[in-house]
Amino acid sequence: MAGDAHDPVIDGLATALPRLWRYGLVLSGNRDTAEELVQATCVRALERSHQFTAGTRLDRWLFSILHSIWLNELRARKVRMGQGLVDPEAALVFDGLKHIETNIQAVQVLREVQALPEAQRETVYLVYVEGMTYREAAGLLEVPIGTVMSRLAAARAKLAGLNAEAGEAAAEGSGTHGKSGR
Amino acid sequence: MLRRARPRQKAVERMANPDDNGRSEDAILVAYLDGELDSEERARLEARLADDAALKARLDELSRSDRRFAEAFDGLLAAAPVERLNAMLDGVAGAKAAGPSRRGRGLAAIAAALALFVAGGLVGYVASQATRQAPTETAQAPPPGWRQVVAEYLVLTTADTLAIVPESPAVLSDELAAIGERLALDLSPDRLALPHVYLKRAQLFEFRGMPLAQIGYLSRDDGPVAFCIIANGQPDAGVAFEQREGSNIVFWTRDGRGYMLVGKAPREKLEALAADLAAHVG
Numbered sequence: 306m307a308g309d310a311h312d313p314v315i316d317g318l319a320t321a322l323p324r325l326w327r328y329g330l331v332l333s334g335n336r337d338t339a340e341e342l343v344q345a346t347c348v349r350a351l352e353r354s355h356q357f358t359a360g361t362r363l364d365r366w367l368f369s370i371l372h373s374i375w376l377n378e379l380r381a382r383k384v385r386m387g388q389g390l391v392d393p394e395a396a397l398v399f400d401g402l403k404h405i406e407t408n409i410q411a412v413q414v415l416r417e418v419q420a421l422p423e424a425q426r427e428t429v430y431l432v433y434v435e436g437m438t439y440r441e442a443a444g445l446l447e448v449p450i451g452t453v454m455s456r457l458a459a460a461r462a463k464l465a466g467l468n469a470e471a472g473e474a475a476a477e478g479s480g481t482h483g484k485s486g487r
Numbered sequence: 488m489l490r491r492a493r494p495r496q497k498a499v500e501r502m503a504n505p506d507d508n509g510r511s512e513d514a515i516l517v518a519y520l521d522g523e524l525d526s527e528e529r530a531r532l533e534a535r536l537a538d539d540a541a542l543k544a545r546l547d548e549l550s551r552s553d554r555r556f557a558e559a560f561d562g563l564l565a566a567a568p569v570e571r572l573n574a575m576l577d578g579v580a581g582a583k584a585a586g587p588s589r590r591g592r593g594l595a596a597i598a599a600a601l602a603l604f605v606a607g608g609l610v611g612y613v614a615s616q617a618t619r620q621a622p623t624e625t626a627q628a629p630p631p632g633w634r635q636v637v638a639e640y641l642v643l644t645t646a647d648t649l650a651i652v653p654e655s656p657a658v659l660s661d662e663l664a665a666i667g668e669r670l671a672l673d674l675s676p677d678r679l680a681l682p683h684v685y686l687k688r689a690q691l692f693e694f695r696g697m698p699l700a701q702i703g704y705l706s707r708d709d710g711p712v713a714f715c716i717i718a719n720g721q722p723d724a725g726v727a728f729e730q731r732e733g734s735n736i737v738f739w740t741r742d743g744r745g746y747m748l749v750g751k752a753p754r755e756k757l758e759a760l761a762a763d764l765a766a767h768v769g
Contacts, residue, residue: 315580322576323564323567344579351579410559411559411561414556414559414560415562415563434556434557436557439521439523451510454510454515454517454518458511458517461549461552463552464552464554465550465551
């Protein structure tokens with residue numbers, strides 16, 4: 306397709322598309338916006354492909370581009386257009402889950418994560434889903450490591466609490482779940 | 488700064504006590520759970536956990552937040568619109584490669600392609616990038632009209648783009664209903680059915696803040712044919728013909744909506760199809 310048969314950025318983009326889309330969906334809670342984010346990420350990555358340092362993780366570089374587009378452009382637009390930010394939980398459940406096999410446990414986890422405030426949600430996603438180290442997540446989000454830590458701590462406290470509130474229904478995910486709650 | 492701790496829970500009090508680096512105890516405990524403490528810190532914490540029951544209790548409490556996160560989110564990957572994303576990437580990469588000697592042209596093509604996909608700030612961004620790269624070319628040209636943008640976008644659409652759209656009459660019908668609502672038109676598959684070309688998909692875009700529907704057909708002989716409707720509030724205008732970007736275009740305006748039928752199909756064929764659509768839709 307593209308001129309350079311072995312443009313590493315194009316190759317990397319092609320591989321990363323589903324994960325970029327998922328990241329966009331987690332951020333925006335909206336399938337269409339997720340697609341817009343991926344498209345804009347492709348355009349910018351190709352424009353700036355010369356800035357990519359060979360030997361570093363291309364997917365991380367792409368993630369950081371998507372993150373900054375969301376933060377600086379699309380997110381603001383959504384707010385400005387008065388759509389507000391869709392209730393991410395509802396949107397993800399509605400937009401994402403109807404397309405995947407119903408797995409009660411997975412659905413429960415997605416709901417819990419999407420119900421977190423955006424900064425916590427994104428950090429949880431990068432560290433626990435994408436498997437980034439704290440340092441990598443901090444670099445991508447351009448925040449100090451301490452911020453990553455406090456976001457995760459707040460998110461986990463909330464998840465632990467939600468878990469207790471949700472009672473036995475949500476118990477399958479964690480073996481230690483008891484009746485005590487908090 | 489010490490926040491006022493709620494009396495009912497010692498753990499909350501602890502949590503609010505930052506360490507030397509400003510990290511809360513919860514943050515340290517979570518980092519421990521995540522294997523993010525260096526060996527020295529870990530040893531220190533483990534020593535404390537051994538004889539601090541409350542700290543240990545807090546750790547246990549926090550560990551209840553363990554989930555199979557990665558597994559849960561794997562399902563979303565399967566929901567990604569992979570075909571569309573790939574087609575989009577091909578379009579963007581192709582547009583970039585198309586004009587290697589004139590960088591501004593490549594960017595303009597990308598901008599045009601994206602203008603249909605995205606709205607508002609993002610278009611502004613892409614446009615501003617294009618302007619930065621090719622100041623003369625973009626600055627002097629008048630902003631392209633919607634038919635030009637659609638025609639440029641169609642350059643990126645091939646028969647394959649539409650062929651890979653799975654057949655799903657129910658989804659299509661829902662999409663059309665939603666789009667029709669935005670345009671205040673009755674867009675049902677019945678009204679849009681055309682002879683010898685197949686209704687494949689419906690998408691809603693925005694062009695300068697105006698809703699723009701693109702209904703994609705696939706003709707076995709002539710490839711993609713797109714029927715586009717924009718709510719642009721323009722005065723009525725009769726059916727006319729033009730060519731842009733190598734495509735034939737039949738267009739008209741009625742009741743504040745602009746219509747166009749665009750594709751590689753011969754003029755006569757497009758005009759016949761357009762008459763059909765005008766009779767049923769606009």
